[in-house]
Amino acid sequence: MPMDWKSTLAAACLCLGGFMPAAAAAEALNLPRQKIELVAPPYVHAHEQATAAGPKIMEFRLVAEEKQIVIDDEGTKLRAMTFNGSIPAPLMVVHEGDYVEVTLVNPASNTMPHNIDFHSATGASGGGDLTLIGPGEQVMLRWKATRTGVFIYHCIPGGPMVPWHIASGMSGAVMVLPRDGLKDGAGKPLSYDRVYYLGEQDFYVPRDAKGKFKSYTTHVDAFADTMDLMHKLIPTHVVFNGAVGALTGKNAMPAKVGERVLIIHSQADRDSRPHLVGGHGDYVWETGKFANPPQTDLETWFIRGGSAGAALYKFLQPGIVAYVNHNMIEAFELGATAHFRVEGPWNEDLMTQVRAPGPLQKTNLER
Amino acid sequence: MPPSTPPTLASQAPSWALALLVVLLGLAAVATANRLSSAQAPIALPDLVELGPGAFRYRDPADVWRDGQPTSAPLQSIRIAGRLRIMRHQVTAADYQRCVKAQACLAIDGAIDGAIDGAIDADATPDRPVVKVSWRDADAYAAWLSRSTGLPFRLPTDREWAYAAGSRFADDAEPADAQGADPGRRVLARYDKDVDRNAGRDAGFGKTPQPIGTFGANEHGLLDVAGNVWEWTDTCFVRTTLDALGAVEANVVNCGVRLVEGRHRAYMPDFIRDARAGGCSVGTPPSAVGFRLVLDAAR
Numbered sequence: 001m002p003m004d005w006k007s008t009l010a011a012a013c014l015c016l017g018g019f020m021p022a023a024a025a026a027e028a029l030n031l032p033r034q035k036i037e038l039v040a041p042p043y044v045h046a047h048e049q050a051t052a053a054g055p056k057i058m059e060f061r062l063v064a065e066e067k068q069i070v071i072d073d074e075g076t077k078l079r080a081m082t083f084n085g086s087i088p089a090p091l092m093v094v095h096e097g098d099y100v101e102v103t104l105v106n107p108a109s110n111t112m113p114h115n116i117d118f119h120s121a122t123g124a125s126g127g128g129d130l131t132l133i134g135p136g137e138q139v140m141l142r143w144k145a146t147r148t149g150v151f152i153y154h155c156i157p158g159g160p161m162v163p164w165h166i167a168s169g170m171s172g173a174v175m176v177l178p179r180d181g182l183k184d185g186a187g188k189p190l191s192y193d194r195v196y197y198l199g200e201q202d203f204y205v206p207r208d209a210k211g212k213f214k215s216y217t218t219h220v221d222a223f224a225d226t227m228d229l230m231h232k233l234i235p236t237h238v239v240f241n242g243a244v245g246a247l248t249g250k251n252a253m254p255a256k257v258g259e260r261v262l263i264i265h266s267q268a269d270r271d272s273r274p275h276l277v278g279g280h281g282d283y284v285w286e287t288g289k290f291a292n293p294p295q296t297d298l299e300t301w302f303i304r305g306g307s308a309g310a311a312l313y314k315f316l317q318p319g320i321v322a323y324v325n326h327n328m329i330e331a332f333e334l335g336a337t338a339h340f341r342v343e344g345p346w347n348e349d350l351m352t353q354v355r356a357p358g359p360l361q362k363t364n365l366e367r
Numbered sequence: 368m369p370p371s372t373p374p375t376l377a378s379q380a381p382s383w384a385l386a387l388l389v390v391l392l393g394l395a396a397v398a399t400a401n402r403l404s405s406a407q408a409p410i411a412l413p414d415l416v417e418l419g420p421g422a423f424r425y426r427d428p429a430d431v432w433r434d435g436q437p438t439s440a441p442l443q444s445i446r447i448a449g450r451l452r453i454m455r456h457q458v459t460a461a462d463y464q465r466c467v468k469a470q471a472c473l474a475i476d477g478a479i480d481g482a483i484d485g486a487i488d489a490d491a492t493p494d495r496p497v498v499k500v501s502w503r504d505a506d507a508y509a510a511w512l513s514r515s516t517g518l519p520f521r522l523p524t525d526r527e528w529a530y531a532a533g534s535r536f537a538d539d540a541e542p543a544d545a546q547g548a549d550p551g552r553r554v555l556a557r558y559d560k561d562v563d564r565n566a567g568r569d570a571g572f573g574k575t576p577q578p579i580g581t582f583g584a585n586e587h588g589l590l591d592v593a594g595n596v597w598e599w600t601d602t603c604f605v606r607t608t609l610d611a612l613g614a615v616e617a618n619v620v621n622c623g624v625r626l627v628e629g630r631h632r633a634y635m636p637d638f639i640r641d642a643r644a645g646g647c648s649v650g651t652p653p654s655a656v657g658f659r660l661v662l663d664a665a666r
Contacts, residue, residue, distance in 0.1 A: 230411025359617040
């Protein structure tokens with residue numbers, strides 16, 4: 001098995017091999033199998049929060065897709081790279097002790113090699129070393145989910161391809177749940193009524209001499225300009241779920257007063273500071289790993305670049321609750337805003353407008 | 368009109384959000400200078416449409432609170448007594464550029480398609496509306512045009528704009544749910560209204576100004592009313608407080624925020640050139656902002 005592909009790729013991005021190891025003997029594991037149909041974020045495929053069943057082999061299929069997408073309401077185009085067509089890639093949910101069996105497909109219509117590094121997996125660059133495939137190939141990898149938490153996965157094809165593929169959209173997350181479910185710091189069970197998966201993504205779209213965003217005929221055409229811009233580390237867009245406004249307006253995420261919502265947030269590149277405007281993090285696994293007790297009652301938390309975190313919140317008031325990166329420049333100017341559309345009765349005890357806006361009162365003036 | 372009307376910068380963003388905008392964009396405004404021109408090159412009179420006296424149905428744009436709850440201003444029959452003379456089309460990039468060359472208007476980044484950093488391309492798009500202009504820019508243009516022509520041009524009031532817009536004037540009544548005591552229902556009602564209103568807004572409705580006439584003429588012959596370029600008015604933001612019986616208790620006027628008209632109403636700080644939404648500010652902002660002027664017969 002040739003392991004020098006990294007250096008080869010660093011020199012020229014279009015090399016690849018058909019040298020994957022033969023599929024290991026999955027049959028040796030005498031475990032039940034479950035095939036999961038992944039769904040596009042922010043939604044998450046159906047799953048048990050806790051399970052009485054024993055470990056399974058969980059089967060997933062990811063298809064690398066190179067395509068052009070529109071990333072803002074001005075029609076800015078990006079030569080994107082995705083797993084299963086979405087940014088972020090779908091959330092995969094399993095339980096501790098399960099085996100994750102992923103078929104990665106690289107359609108012949110693509111132009112580049114792709115692979116996948118699961119942060120939740122152990123060995124071989126998270127599977128990256130064993131999954132590099134070119135257009136017209138597929139590969140199957142199985143790894144054991146030994147640690148609980150939310151973990152990102154991303155493409156890692158070598159050299160400058162790594163940051164480029166990630167900045168183009170190739171990351172997602174895996175959630176490994178404890179078999180007996182989530183718990184608070186005292187060991188008391190926690191559950192959720194809904195779960196949403198938000199992938200925060202920085203994009204770097206080059207501009208022309210007149211300051212307008214450029215579009216490119218092919219991914220390869222976009223490469224050099226995009227890398228130059230990435231080196232400056234200042235994104236042109238920071239968005240949730242692939243585009244400015246992807247989770248606002250008609251795409252706002254529904255919830256109801258009284259519902260406990262688990263919000264999973266990943267960022268493969270940059271740090272982020274999620275904040276619910278008018279809400280809180282009841283239980284927050286800031287580093288995303290469920291073996292650690294969750295922090296409670298947070299105002300803003302921190303998602304380290306290259307990781308995923310999880311926050312559980314019971315909505316207490318109706319309205320539009322914004323979920324923002326509390327670097328407000330990124331939230332307001334670059335796009336890092338999502339909205340929850342929360343229905344239910346208003347709680348006057350928690351908040352009331354004692355006096356409506358109006359002219360200054362005399363008593364105020366006299367003070 | 369109501370509190371939510373134009374869910375945009377000023378109307379719905381919390382004050383801290385507005386403050387942020389002020390900080391971010393304040394610098395651009397500071398420059399709006401007094402480069403008064405001495406140039407008096409002959410300037411052709413703009414193409415004006417004249418409307419006679421008439422009546423129309425109109426809802427005041429004030430942010431009205433009655434007995435502590437937001438409500439819609441009543442729909443009233445309004446009479447326009449005299450003539451109204453208003454520009455047939457929005458001020459174009461070429462028009463604005465003449466004011467810039469006379470050093471009476473600020474060159475604006477990107478105000479003319481293809482121009483940045485104040486450098487104007489010879490082959491810019493002169494036949495398109497100037498956009499990315501603030502109320503202050505528009506006001507400066509009106510002053511310059513008045514000096515150049517010897518005729519009193521100014522921005523229209525909201526009533527004048529609505530009268531000239533005719534069938535293209537959008538009455539932004541509050542949804543019923545937006546008028547109750549429940550803040551949650553209010554914000555959801557406004558949010559949903561905004562979503563519905565913008566459901567079909569996509570192709571051709573971006574920020575790029577289109578050639579004059581692209582959006583056709585209204586029944587008065589005005590071009591591109593309620594197209595993808597909104598228009599500044601002279602009308603200031605007003606908060607009206609009514610008592611339980613509907614009698615006016617107070618009007619608080621804020622002329623740092625002016626009303627922008629188009630497919631929907633929007634309030635914007637007078638130094639803002641490019642409306643944007645984001646974060647927890649709710650509502651779709653104008654795609655682009657330009658202006659047209661009226662000839663003030665009264666003066």
